[in-house]
Amino acid sequence: MSKEMGLTPFRNEPYLDWSDEGNVGKLRAALEKVGGELGGSYPLIIGGKPVETEGEIVSENPAKPSQVVGRVGRATEREAGMALDAATRAFEFWRNTPPEARSRILLRAAAVMRRRRFEMIAWEIYEGGKPWAEADAQIAEAIDFLEYYAREMLRLKDGKPVAPFPGEENRYFYQPLGVGVIIAPWNFPTAILTGMSSAAIVTGNTIVMKPSEYTSVIGAKVAEIFEEAGLPAGVLNFCAGYGSEIGDYLVEDARTRFISFTGSMKTGLRINERAARTAPGQRWIKRVLAEMGGKDAIVVDETADLEAAAEGIAVSAYGYAGQKCSACSRAILQEDIHDEVLGRILERAKALRVGPPGSPEVFVGPLISRPQFEKVAGYIEVGKEEAERVLGEDPGDPEEGYFVSPTVFAGADPRSRIAQEEIFGPVLTVLKARDFDEALRIANDSPYGLTGGVYSRDRERLERARHEFRAGNLYFNRKITGALVGVQPFGGFDLSGTNAKAGGPDYLTLHMQAKSVAERF
Numbered sequence: 273m274s275k276e277m278g279l280t281p282f283r284n285e286p287y288l289d290w291s292d293e294g295n296v297g298k299l300r301a302a303l304e305k306v307g308g309e310l311g312g313s314y315p316l317i318i319g320g321k322p323v324e325t326e327g328e329i330v331s332e333n334p335a336k337p338s339q340v341v342g343r344v345g346r347a348t349e350r351e352a353g354m355a356l357d358a359a360t361r362a363f364e365f366w367r368n369t370p371p372e373a374r375s376r377i378l379l380r381a382a383a384v385m386r387r388r389r390f391e392m393i394a395w396e397i398y399e400g401g402k403p404w405a406e407a408d409a410q411i412a413e414a415i416d417f418l419e420y421y422a423r424e425m426l427r428l429k430d431g432k433p434v435a436p437f438p439g440e441e442n443r444y445f446y447q448p449l450g451v452g453v454i455i456a457p458w459n460f461p462t463a464i465l466t467g468m469s470s471a472a473i474v475t476g477n478t479i480v481m482k483p484s485e486y487t488s489v490i491g492a493k494v495a496e497i498f499e500e501a502g503l504p505a506g507v508l509n510f511c512a513g514y515g516s517e518i519g520d521y522l523v524e525d526a527r528t529r530f531i532s533f534t535g536s537m538k539t540g541l542r543i544n545e546r547a548a549r550t551a552p553g554q555r556w557i558k559r560v561l562a563e564m565g566g567k568d569a570i571v572v573d574e575t576a577d578l579e580a581a582a583e584g585i586a587v588s589a590y591g592y593a594g595q596k597c598s599a600c601s602r603a604i605l606q607e608d609i610h611d612e613v614l615g616r617i618l619e620r621a622k623a624l625r626v627g628p629p630g631s632p633e634v635f636v637g638p639l640i641s642r643p644q645f646e647k648v649a650g651y652i653e654v655g656k657e658e659a660e661r662v663l664g665e666d667p668g669d670p671e672e673g674y675f676v677s678p679t680v681f682a683g684a685d686p687r688s689r690i691a692q693e694e695i696f697g698p699v700l701t702v703l704k705a706r707d708f709d710e711a712l713r714i715a716n717d718s719p720y721g722l723t724g725g726v727y728s729r730d731r732e733r734l735e736r737a738r739h740e741f742r743a744g745n746l747y748f749n750r751k752i753t754g755a756l757v758g759v760q761p762f763g764g765f766d767l768s769g770t771n772a773k774a775g776g777p778d779y780l781t782l783h784m785q786a787k788s789v790a791e792r793f
């Protein structure tokens with residue numbers, strides 16, 4: 273147990289206080305320092321050695337697309353194959369490395385991340401377009417994953433008790449799986465990449481780590497932090513590349529034992545299908561963890577604190593410009609309070625500062641990329657056909673940054689596209705329901721089931737929602753984003769994914785196989 277190593281119990285890393293001038297000064301200094309490092313080159317790292325590639329990924333600042341954040345190696349199938357080989361070789365020693373030693377690497381990585389916190393926040397701002405508080409929350413969450421999984425491994429290292437049987441010793445314990453392919457999205461480029469990678473590593477697996485093509489510089493920094501923490505060569509192989517170029521190859525290869533993916537439903541389902549086929553020479557059924565999108569709803573009834581509801585909806589809808597799988601994209605308001613809550617949402621949304629994340633007051637930064645900007649702009653056109661746009665403007669010139677202002681559509685049909693499809697931008701669809709029954713029915717009328725919320729003071733309704741609201745992460749009388757590691761294990765139902773519950777007590781076991789050993793004396 274963690275007590276054996278003298279560890280304090282897990283506690284979430286506190287967020288930085290941006291009203292503290294000291295923190296503001298430190299971040300400005302980090303932004304300047306990192307600003308001087310923009311445009312640098314980052315090779316792949318395979319088996320601990322830098323590997324140059326013919327092509328490159330040119331990563332840009334979404335708030336200023338002409339600014340190159342960095343140039344990162346762009347793996348082809350050749351380098352992806354090299355990475356799988358290196359991970360396969362490293363598995364031979366890493367699987368036998370004591371769990372305590374593996375946990376120590378995570379603890380050390382957390383310490384390195386803490387020391388480099390302002391620098392990492394700065395990279396999040398430049399490459400991810402994150403407002404300050406969001407960028408900071410990313411690094412805090414990454415630290416949390418490292419600290420939490422280090423302790424979880426110590427809890428699980430000796431397995432679990434089984435029923436005693438006369439004349440025998442019976443043991444039940446866990447062993448690593450093998451080579452894992454880690455495929456991450458761009459929207460939580462430090463936290464999710466660190467979380468998925470550290471869980472795989474601490475359980476004794478070796479990995480090929482593929483960050484999103486939009487945030488590959490941050491991927492290189494995360495790899496660097498693990499190296500600085502003393503992770504042996506070959507355990508983590510940094511293999512940046514385009515999903516369309518190396519994704520299928522990594523998923524289908526016989527050397528791959530498991531895939532840990534976070535991203536869109538479309539890609540997740542593709543991975544799931546391809547991983548199910550048995551490649552020649554493959555000796556296992558591949559395991560797939562696929563955490564995917566959402567079309568998350570908040571229901572407000574007539575008993576609710578309407579002020580709190582409007583605040584929770586606005587924060588959940590527009591934080592990081594709505595680019596969270598947990599974002600509120602549907603507000604379902606009972607008809608007797610609909611107009612009042614809508615009015616309060618509009619008030620709040622209008623007051624949000626939109627722009628390049630140059631100061632702590634900016635709440636809505638840019639969308640991540642031109643394709644994402646075009647996708648959201650397209651949905652705004654769809655929304656204008658399907659409902660009434662009561663807030664928002666047509667997006668401006670993408671050459672000036674991928675900005676879209678907070679947008680609200682009202683009067684939509686719950687079956688319309690803007691009420692059914694994941695938009696992944698600062699676009700909220702407000703729906704009207706006759707009563708709580710209808711509100712819950714509308715909330716559940718989605719192929720997704722990631723997050724959800726209810727604002728109500730009615731105990732009976734809350735208890736009903738507790739069981740009937742189809743969401744892996746359900747919140748009452750608060751915002752529906754910002755799940756905390758160890759506190760709200762994260763992962764959805766239905767087509768939101770495999771319900772892996774990152775940051776929870778079952779997560780690490782998904783990266784291992786359990787063994788029963790019986791010895792008769």
Ligand SMILES: NC(=O)c1ccc[n+]([C@@H]2O[C@H](COP(=O)([O-])OP(=O)(O)OC[C@H]3O[C@@H](n4cnc5c(N)ncnc54)[C@H](O)[C@@H]3O)[C@@H](O)[C@H]2O)c1
Pocket residue numbers: 455456457458459460464482483484485513514515516518519520523534535536537538539540542543563564565566596597598694696722762763764768769
């Ligand atoms: N449920 C969660 O925990 C969670 C968390 C964050 C984001 N998301 C979801 O992620 C999506 C946004 O992320 P995104 O745009 O990066 O998603 P995406 O599916 O486009 O890409 C995710 C990753 O998959 C890779 N990829 C693309 N094609 C592939 C293929 N054929 N094989 C293997 N890998 C491939 C990409 O290169 C990237 O690294 C949203 O839908 C969001 O809801 C979910």
Ligand SMILES: N[C@@H](CCC=O)C(=O)O
Pocket residue numbers: 459460595596597598752753754755756762
């Ligand atoms: N875990 C994050 C969402 C991750 C997906 O984008 C939250 O709870 O807001």
